[in-house]
Amino acid sequence: MTVLRSTHQLHLGDDVVTKRFTSWGRGEALREWRGLTLLHRFAPGIAPAPLAAALDAEPPEVSMSRIDGTPLRGTVVSRPALRALARTLSAVHRAVPGQALAAIPTGAWHARRVDTHVRSRLARRPDGPWEPVVREALAAGERWLARARLETVSGADAVHPVFGLTDGNIANYLYGGARVRLLDFEDAGRSDRAFELAEISSHLSTWVDSTFDVDFFLGLCPLTEAESARIEHLRRLNALLWLGNLLSDHGTPRRNPPGTAARQAERLLALL
Template identity: 35%
Template sequence: MTHTISVSGPVLTKQYTSWSRNEPAREWAALTLLSEAIPDLVPHPISRTPAPSLTMTTLPGHPLAAPLHPPHLTALGDAIETLWSIPSDTLQRIDLAALVERTRTGLITLQDGDGVIARAASAWLNSEPADLTAVHEPVVAHGDPNLANYLWDGTRVRIVDFEDAGQGDRAVELANLVEHLSGRGTDWTPLVRRFAPDPDRFHAARRLWAGFWLTLIAPGGPSAHRNPPGTAEAQAGRVLTLVAGGPRGVPGRPGCRSE
């Protein structure tokens, strides 16, 4: 965990315990930008300290959880579309090159093992996704599309937790959402059709994120202990399906299972 949270009435305080990616500054910059443009979508930043900590307003709603149903997908799409309508030029750019290198390095280690995880790592490395480091369609990248960061009040969705925010690539951000483990079991087809990303770029981005997740949850990975037995093997199957498949497959379905 990079932070702890305390709530007092309508005010939330986020105390950072680590900030290797400059998370406090990223979150403050994103909330300042977004709360001025769309004040009812994100928390309003109140203050920050050198400690570092941030205070901000709380938002109504409960975290989304998979599988998402049509009303959730529509409201989530509305929130994302609004988020992406705000110019992102003032935000620090997401370091996609570092993401690619981290994923590649982790998979090189995993390919030396046995079983489906090693096969998936080798398949990814032997057919590495196309270069995604050049931003084609810049948007405000949320950076952490865990469904718990999208609050549903029964009508609409609001967004919290911007510590990994920055300027990102539209197709890569959409793929990040679709491939996040929290969304397993959701049919993302309606949302993907709504945003109509370039099929080849979107598929390459899905493969990148799927490989990234495998490095996190495979044995020895930093998140391996947070998931039940079989999660890493299921993710390896998802990687193999994405590597073998073309860019026009149905989003969200390959290798789906509750994780």
């Protein structure tokens, strides 16, 4: 048995994984269990099978089947892997019927929360000894945010409700040579397709320690014109969010290579 530590502990057996939560104030364990059971019901095989849960325990824990595969994070993500990821996401986004989807809460992250968070952070942003490219990107982001409104990309043609992880970290996607399967549902809930695709396309994990062809990946996903515009908007918002994270005092810079904030600033400028 191996024990892995982060925001939770994973106890890995031969066939069973038990996830013991070290924080659960946001309902992480319930989200995890709900996500596993929903996909086991409507898209079996795409995620671990739910086995047992102690949601009222302290700490709460969830047990699930152990699945094979290599996390996409930390790899050069091949085109076959990108195709497999697109197929899996498409299957997940089609799987949960509307009535079941309407009965579950919104995911921990969603477009409105990102928008509010970014605007609040920029409004109180302290000055710092940032590199010139970081200052340029922050100024450009503020100018864009002053005229950009989420409402303009939130119409019925742009928001297609789906079940999603609401977390774009590609470490949560395991590739087994034929298909991609999902892990980590502690932020999962009701979302929308454009938000889910923007989350992955904007996540630090796609470029800090991985190679991921975002344009090729998005080209594999059937989208309406309105969804494409929403993705473009949300990629910019998420890029601003990540730059703010990297400049914050929350420890994110210590988890990434030197120069990550400057590289993120360059990516934000390219999106803008």
